Amino acid sequence: MATRELGLARRIHVWARRPETRRACAEKIWCDAVFPEAVDAVRDSDLVVLCPPVDAIVPLLRQVSPAVETGALVTDVGSTKSRICRLGSHIVPKEAIFVGSHPMAGSEKSGMEHAAKDLFRDRACLVTPLEESPSGQVDKLVEYWKSLGMEVTTMSPEKHDEIVAQISHLPHLLASLLALHLSRKPEAWQAFCGNGLRDTTRIAAGNSGIWRSIFEENKEELLRAIDGFEVELGRMRSALHNGEWAHVRHLLEQGKSYREGLD
Amino acid sequence: MATRELGLARRIHVWARRPETRRACAEKIWCDAVFPEAVDAVRDSDLVVLCPPVDAIVPLLRQVSPAVETGALVTDVGSTKSRICRLGSHIVPKEAIFVGSHPMAGSEKSGMEHAAKDLFRDRACLVTPLEESPSGQVDKLVEYWKSLGMEVTTMSPEKHDEIVAQISHLPHLLASLLALHLSRKPEAWQAFCGNGLRDTTRIAAGNSGIWRSIFEENKEELLRAIDGFEVELGRMRSALHNGEWAHVRHLLEQGKSYREGLD
Numbered sequence: 001m002a003t004r005e006l007g008l009a010r011r012i013h014v015w016a017r018r019p020e021t022r023r024a025c026a027e028k029i030w031c032d033a034v035f036p037e038a039v040d041a042v043r044d045s046d047l048v049v050l051c052p053p054v055d056a057i058v059p060l061l062r063q064v065s066p067a068v069e070t071g072a073l074v075t076d077v078g079s080t081k082s083r084i085c086r087l088g089s090h091i092v093p094k095e096a097i098f099v100g101s102h103p104m105a106g107s108e109k110s111g112m113e114h115a116a117k118d119l120f121r122d123r124a125c126l127v128t129p130l131e132e133s134p135s136g137q138v139d140k141l142v143e144y145w146k147s148l149g150m151e152v153t154t155m156s157p158e159k160h161d162e163i164v165a166q167i168s169h170l171p172h173l174l175a176s177l178l179a180l181h182l183s184r185k186p187e188a189w190q191a192f193c194g195n196g197l198r199d200t201t202r203i204a205a206g207n208s209g210i211w212r213s214i215f216e217e218n219k220e221e222l223l224r225a226i227d228g229f230e231v232e233l234g235r236m237r238s239a240l241h242n243g244e245w246a247h248v249r250h251l252l253e254q255g256k257s258y259r260e261g262l263d
Numbered sequence: 264m265a266t267r268e269l270g271l272a273r274r275i276h277v278w279a280r281r282p283e284t285r286r287a288c289a290e291k292i293w294c295d296a297v298f299p300e301a302v303d304a305v306r307d308s309d310l311v312v313l314c315p316p317v318d319a320i321v322p323l324l325r326q327v328s329p330a331v332e333t334g335a336l337v338t339d340v341g342s343t344k345s346r347i348c349r350l351g352s353h354i355v356p357k358e359a360i361f362v363g364s365h366p367m368a369g370s371e372k373s374g375m376e377h378a379a380k381d382l383f384r385d386r387a388c389l390v391t392p393l394e395e396s397p398s399g400q401v402d403k404l405v406e407y408w409k410s411l412g413m414e415v416t417t418m419s420p421e422k423h424d425e426i427v428a429q430i431s432h433l434p435h436l437l438a439s440l441l442a443l444h445l446s447r448k449p450e451a452w453q454a455f456c457g458n459g460l461r462d463t464t465r466i467a468a469g470n471s472g473i474w475r476s477i478f479e480e481n482k483e484e485l486l487r488a489i490d491g492f493e494v495e496l497g498r499m500r501s502a503l504h505n506g507e508w509a510h511v512r513h514l515l516e517q518g519k520s521y522r523e524g525l526d
Contacts, residue, residue, distance in 0.1 A: 243482070
């Protein structure tokens with residue numbers, strides 16, 4: 001939608017797994033052609049963007065790679081990068097290139113009905129080349145996301161996974177576990193839940209299959225993030241237990257400063 | 264503001280700790296008189312509402328109680344209730360009555376500049392009488408909050424503290440610790456933080472002094488809530504570590520169901 005709006009492509013070819021989605025796409029003005037087979041959507045393309053859940057990206061790339069053109073640039077929009085980028089660079093034909101992307105937009109909602117042409121504007125996008133990725137192609141991909149209005153940073157796939165484990169996957173896990181924990185309490189308590197809890201748990205409403213896959217792909221970094229969080233939780237627990245109220249306030253104040261810095 | 268708007272009081276007397284706040288109140292149309300001493304604002308009142316941070320409620324009540332009229336109803340709006348209600352009922356004169364309230368409105372913002380006359384509409388309010396509280400006066404207090412548009416539930420102060428430890432204080436603690444944890448990471452990472460993290464940590468921006476006091480007042484229940492959450496965190500950690508992906512998804516799905524039930 002944004003690519004058409006901004007005139008970044010001559011033709012936009014679409015494949016989607018579900019027939020209903022393909023039918024819906026065929027009616028959109030931003031879509032020039034819809035293909036029942038992914039491999040046919042990829043043929044003749046300069047830029048291929050793979051957008052399934054993270055566990056389906058590598059299988060999809062294997063399926064379409066015979067049709068990837070010489071000189072074509074293939075990317076994905078998965079929330080994890082290490083495994084996908086290492087495998088992806090070997091799967092695409094030698095004359096093409098795979099470089100991972102992670103446009104950090106979206107919300108707890110998924111599906112085409114939540115598409116918006118300004119979804120990417122002013123949001124962060126991480127592009128994750130390997131050391132051997134040709135810089136000209138990497139620059140082209142960076143320019144594509146910038147043209148959509150994104151703030152692009154490049155880094156290694158491993159650094160990406162370390163960062164998102166902390167700033168995205170850990171928050172999702174905590175929001176989800178808080179909701180899970182409260183789901184075991186009497187249902188009547190829900191009437192007393194305020195906007196604070198609603199905000200804190202909002203992302204727990206995200207698709208459980210998508211997040212299961214993200215957690216699986218980024219398991220090691222996520223476990224490290226949990227370990228780090230547990231240290232903080234343990235410290236706070238001790239401070240509460242021992243009645244160290246000045247320290248408790250100091251910890252709360254540090255959290256407050258960080259949060260205010262995000263606005 | 265809401266009390267005047269809805270015509271629930273003939274006269275509204277105000278005391279505030281800070282002279283600037285008293286001066287600002289004096290200019291408001293909902294305020295009939297401002298007093299430099301709390302005890303003078305209380306005199307001649309049928310209903311007294313104490314709204315300082317939780318650790319200042321009992322000291323303030325001690326200070327004003329000589330001026331509490333025969334038959335007057337005294338309440339507070341603190342986020343914790345057990346200690347305040349047990350002490351409060353002994354501090355007020357025998358001819359008056361203290362019953363705690365917890366109108367669950369507001370946000371991470373504090374201060375008079377965030378006042379709004381519809382702040383309470385359709386929000387939950389917990390009223391926490393003791394067994395010996397006269398039901399006529401309790402009903403009067405319930406009616407007051409209902410008149411402001413609130414959904415009122417009565418329960419014991421102890422049950423109140425158990426519930427809010429889980430649905431309000433634990434979420435605050437987790438949001439704050441997540442922000443604290445991330446504050447120890449490179450500052451450059453902040454550019455990659457999305458709306459998910461912003462939602463999850465929003466309440467961490469709340470006043471650290473107010474929350475320190477809430478945690479102190481409700482320490483025992485909060486520690487119990489942390490223990491319960493740690494069990495869930497440990498279970499999820501094991502499932503991730505052992506690669507039990509169907510179980511991970513099941514846990515995520517339970518959290519999702521709960522969160523969707525809050526909307």
